[in-house]
Amino acid sequence: MKNRYRIMKVASFLFIALCVLSPALQVHSEENVKKVYIEDTSPSISTPKYSATMDSFHPPLGTYLFSVKWGKVQAGKATIDVTRDQDFYTIHVLAKTQNTVNKFYKLRFKGETKLTADKLAPLKVMMSQQTNKRARETEITFHDEGEIESVRHKFKDEAKRKTEVRKLQTE
Numbered sequence: 001m002k003n004r005y006r007i008m009k010v011a012s013f014l015f016i017a018l019c020v021l022s023p024a025l026q027v028h029s030e031e032n033v034k035k036v037y038i039e040d041t042s043p044s045i046s047t048p049k050y051s052a053t054m055d056s057f058h059p060p061l062g063t064y065l066f067s068v069k070w071g072k073v074q075a076g077k078a079t080i081d082v083t084r085d086q087d088f089y090t091i092h093v094l095a096k097t098q099n100t101v102n103k104f105y106k107l108r109f110k111g112e113t114k115l116t117a118d119k120l121a122p123l124k125v126m127m128s129q130q131t132n133k134r135a136r137e138t139e140i141t142f143h144d145e146g147e148i149e150s151v152r153h154k155f156k157d158e159a160k161r162k163t164e165v166r167k168l169q170t171e
Contacts, residue, residue, distance in 0.1 A: 035163045075101050089115045133157050146170040
């Protein structure tokens with residue numbers, strides 16, 4: 001029971017994190033797209049490296065279904081699918097608003113994250129989100145050397161408007 005509670009907490013955290021970082025998966029020509037490279041100007045920060053004790057952590061794999069309500073209104077639904085492939089966990093998240101809500105606010109979200117099974121260290125996160133006529137697509141890669149790279153594409157009316165690339169070096 002504790003393991004199920006832990007996986008639900010982890011899945012809920014990842015779902016919320018994915019919703020906050022959101023984007024949208026679409027392919028368009030690269031012409032007329034503003035490319036922005038954002039340089040890391042933050043001061044160097046170093047913290048001790050922590051890792052979770054994973055000996056007793058065995059999350060129940062499978063698909064979790066959620067009903068999203070706003071008051072008494074059925075606003076949407078979401079699914080979280082947790083799988084394990086040898087040394088990695090993969091978590092897929094899908095969320096969307098219901099037809100009645102789509103008339104006012106249409107939201108589609110898709111996210112996937114890959115984590116190491118031994119330490120739950122992130123390897124890659126991919127997210128896409130469509131909100132009404134705006135969309136975002138984000139891919140975050142966690143490299144072995146401590147570098148984190150984020151690429152975000154922004155769309156409006158199905159045309160790519162902007163691409164932001166960020167790189168952060170961690171210790």
